Amino acid sequence: MQVICLEESAFYELIEQVVSRLKEKSAQTQDKWIAGDETMRLLNIKSKASLQKLRDEGKIRFSQPQKKIILYDRDSIDTYLNQNARNTF
Template sequence: MEVICLETKAFYDLVEKVVKRIKGIESNEKHDKWVSEQEAMRLLRVTSKITISKLSSNGMD
């Protein structure tokens, strides 16, 4: 079993994004499946492109 820990603010930010995404789907808005490397780094709070590359290579994308 994998456990993912989030800070309270990060959790509520994520919930808010999910709700917005669901509402967007209900109103037939289309969203890109992929995010840019910079957006992924921001969302994951990673500052190194090497770390993003390692995560992607290890199938954690």
């Protein structure tokens, strides 16, 4: 087993660098517009008809840049989930 010793200031500097890199990565990975499959996974629904119903009722925002391409707004999905969240007793 190897032991690595660091001065306290070097240790905290290393931790700050790791945290900042993790924040950068998480900010890059989340796209504003996501495909239907990812939307269905986030909403935990299995049928495209349910997704169509949410879209038709205006409960989640979407964009249709081409005829067969529909993208969904991640922020509106988060808002929809938060609006339908129930507090525990």
